[in-house]
Amino acid sequence: MTETRLPEIPLAQAQLIQGNEACVKGALAAGCRFYGGYPITPSSEIAEHMVRLLPNIGGVFVQMEDEIASLASVVGASLGGMKSMTATSGPGFSLMQEHIGFAAMTEVPCVIVNVMRGGPSTGLPTSPSQGDVMQARWGTHGDHPIIVLAPSSVGEVFHVTVKAFNLAERFRTPVIVLYDEIIGHTRESVVLPATVDVIDREQPHDDPDDFWPMVAPPDGTPPLPAFGDGYRFHVTGLAHDERGFPTNDAQVAEALVARLHRKIEAHLDEIVEVDTYMLDDADIAIFAYGIVGRSAREAVERARDAGIKVGLIRPVTLWPFPAREVAAVASRVDTILVAEMNLGQLIGEVERAVAGNAEVLGYLKADGEPITPTTLLEEILHAEKVRQ
Amino acid sequence: MTDVKSYLREWAMPHVLCPGCAHGIVLRSFLTAVDQLQLDQDKIAMVAGIGCSSRLAGYVDFCTLHGTHGRAPAFATGLKLARPDLNVVVVTGDGDALAIGGNHLIHAARRNIDITVLLLNNSIYGMTGGQAAPTTPEGAIASTTPAGNTEPNFDACKLLIGAGASFVARVLAANPMDMTKVMADGLNHPGFSFIEVISDCPEYFGRYNKVGGGAEMLTWMSVRDEGVSGPLSDKRFVNHIPSSAPPPGLATGVLHNELRPVFSGVRKVGRS
Ligand code: SF4
Numbered sequence: 001m002t003e004t005r006l007p008e009i010p011l012a013q014a015q016l017i018q019g020n021e022a023c024v025k026g027a028l029a030a031g032c033r034f035y036g037g038y039p040i041t042p043s044s045e046i047a048e049h050m051v052r053l054l055p056n057i058g059g060v061f062v063q064m065e066d067e068i069a070s071l072a073s074v075v076g077a078s079l080g081g082m083k084s085m086t087a088t089s090g091p092g093f094s095l096m097q098e099h100i101g102f103a104a105m106t107e108v109p110c111v112i113v114n115v116m117r118g119g120p121s122t123g124l125p126t127s128p129s130q131g132d133v134m135q136a137r138w139g140t141h142g143d144h145p146i147i148v149l150a151p152s153s154v155g156e157v158f159h160v161t162v163k164a165f166n167l168a169e170r171f172r173t174p175v176i177v178l179y180d181e182i183i184g185h186t187r188e189s190v191v192l193p194a195t196v197d198v199i200d201r202e203q204p205h206d207d208p209d210d211f212w213p214m215v216a217p218p219d220g221t222p223p224l225p226a227f228g229d230g231y232r233f234h235v236t237g238l239a240h241d242e243r244g245f246p247t248n249d250a251q252v253a254e255a256l257v258a259r260l261h262r263k264i265e266a267h268l269d270e271i272v273e274v275d276t277y278m279l280d281d282a283d284i285a286i287f288a289y290g291i292v293g294r295s296a297r298e299a300v301e302r303a304r305d306a307g308i309k310v311g312l313i314r315p316v317t318l319w320p321f322p323a324r325e326v327a328a329v330a331s332r333v334d335t336i337l338v339a340e341m342n343l344g345q346l347i348g349e350v351e352r353a354v355a356g357n358a359e360v361l362g363y364l365k366a367d368g369e370p371i372t373p374t375t376l377l378e379e380i381l382h383a384e385k386v387r388q
Numbered sequence: 389m390t391d392v393k394s395y396l397r398e399w400a401m402p403h404v405l406c407p408g409c410a411h412g413i414v415l416r417s418f419l420t421a422v423d424q425l426q427l428d429q430d431k432i433a434m435v436a437g438i439g440c441s442s443r444l445a446g447y448v449d450f451c452t453l454h455g456t457h458g459r460a461p462a463f464a465t466g467l468k469l470a471r472p473d474l475n476v477v478v479v480t481g482d483g484d485a486l487a488i489g490g491n492h493l494i495h496a497a498r499r500n501i502d503i504t505v506l507l508l509n510n511s512i513y514g515m516t517g518g519q520a521a522p523t524t525p526e527g528a529i530a531s532t533t534p535a536g537n538t539e540p541n542f543d544a545c546k547l548l549i550g551a552g553a554s555f556v557a558r559v560l561a562a563n564p565m566d567m568t569k570v571m572a573d574g575l576n577h578p579g580f581s582f583i584e585v586i587s588d589c590p591e592y593f594g595r596y597n598k599v600g601g602g603a604e605m606l607t608w609m610s611v612r613d614e615g616v617s618g619p620l621s622d623k624r625f626v627n628h629i630p631s632s633a634p635p636p637g638l639a640t641g642v643l644h645n646e647l648r649p650v651f652s653g654v655r656k657v658g659r660s
Contacts, residue, residue, distance in 0.1 A: 232452075
């Protein structure tokens with residue numbers, strides 16, 4: 001891990017910036033040097049900031065012909081050795097699914113930001129939503145692991161974007177940053193750190209003539225040299241052997257998919273991040289993420305003022321789902337109240353993790369309006385009544 | 389001259405192509421061009437899509453990316469922008485590049501990014517079993533046009549000239565020497581170079597349309613090219629098989645060659 005400090009990005013001083021801007025600053029601080037994207041509300045500001053900053057620091061910006069091409073260009077650039085990203089929103093995210101799967105299968109590090117808006121289809125382009133949580137997990141075909149991070153404030157967008165790049169490099173995987181229109185467009189005063197810790201993908205030490213690109217060390221993630229740096233190797237989305245060459249061998253294919261999962265699942269401690277608040281003596285826990293996590297925090301404080309013992313569990317990592325952490329909370333509280341801006345996506349995962357050890361209630365809505373602290377306070381009062 | 393085998397991953401053989409398929413001849417011509425130009429083997433990246441022609445990327449000892457169906461020009465765009473030091477070559481087929489990947493191809497041409505695209509046109513989808521492609525001549529039999537294709541076909545070179553490709557050529561798999569020369573010119577061209585290779589698919593196109601195996605198709609192709617070239621993508625093809633009086637066909641050779649600014653990413657606008 002190396003510390004980087006970029007003079008082009010003002011850090012360590014208070015600045016009033018949008019979530020989409022914080023994303024750009026985090027990406028550049030983490031070492032991102034390539035952006036390929038296609039315009040879509042409410043993520044376009046990311047491209048508009050990238051195009052102004054990247055060329056000054058030796059980076060490359062390209063506006064591609066669609067979102068499919070955007071992520072393809074990102075994968076191509078990443079194989080060329082540049083840390084790369086794209087950003088989009090719902091409909092564009094749907095188009096990117098093909099290459100999220102490709103990047104997962106070929107283990108090409110990349111970051112995809114999805115600033116969620118109301119769906120389905122064109123939906124509510126300027127309204128917030130959390131409707132893409134399952135798409136982020138399962139949108140591409142086939143069994144694949146994925147890392148999805150959900151910041152809940154402008155400042156956290158910065159940190160999560162840095163983390164997304166670090167995890168992408170560390171585990172050679174696509175990482176998705178998922179936030180919504182409110183976080184993307186809200187301006188907040190933030191003080192960003194003067195330096196950040198940065199991880200770069202592992203490089204091989206083999207003789208180029210003996211290099212097999214898909215031989216993984218025990219921790220599961222093979223090194224990845226850049227195209228053009230002396231290692232000649234094949235990259236394919238077909239099931240492949242340790243030499244990187246296509247195969248129909250069932251055992252080889254199974255071993256590959258198993259390793260893709262293992263390299264993530266064996267390192268949950270590095271990946272899973274969960275924020276908790278006032279849970280120690282809580283009877284009720286609110287489970288909320290992203291922008292709803294902030295409303296929930298406020299609602300918790302107000303409910304505490306009213307004498308209700310309620311706390312918050314706010315996953316920053318949505319996938320892999322923090323089942324252990326949720327189960328631990330379930331063993332201590334009577335009720336878990338899941339609030340999300342969709343008609344029920346993570347609540348099913350919560351129920352599975354809770355496994356009957358607490359009552360699970362849901363406050364679910366998908367009308368393009370935010371979930372307010374006042375609404376959640378009412379839900380907490382209701383949950384308290386049900387509990388007694 | 390180096391043995392072209394030194395550019396092959398012999399350990400990856402045998403290859404997946406059918407006996408008689410001309411794609412191997414095309415690959416040999418390309419490798420000969422690479423050898424003639426003495427390109428640095430470490431600095432060549434071949435980017436492919438999905439299909440029989442795209443599988444060629446697996447057998448060459450360069451940095452090779454076997455991408456997704458139709459998207460090779462988009463992968464190649466990102467790679468070339470990140471690594472201007474690489475010779476980036478796309479190998480693709482007619483279904484890959486002109487149907488599902490049409491959008492990526494025309495935009496790469498419009499940008500004039502410095503990559504070379506080899507489109508191996510066999511007038512059909514080979515790998516998936518002989519379905520009609522946007523290049524299948526009218527009247528031709530494919531598994532999805534059992535009574536003859538009723539759609540007009542693309543002229544890929546005209547399309548690419550229209551899209552802004554700065555080097556456009558058409559060559560025939562039956563003429564390996566011409567292929568090598570034009571491929572070398574394309575590799576040398578600064579900007580987007582597009583080379584349509586009229587290849588064949590004896591396994592499906594040949595069999596369904598009763599025009600013989602690989603040897604017959606190549607012979608037919610070269611006969612048509614004498615004076616009045618008429619490669620397989622000529623829509624009149626089917627009506628004239630096995631006529632010995634070939635109709636005037638599609639033009640071959642370098643059809644367009646200009647120098648215009650090469651795209652290397654968005655320019656600086658100063659500090660924001
Ligand atoms: S299916 Fe056709 S194009 Fe594909 S390898 Fe066989 S002959 Fe060649």
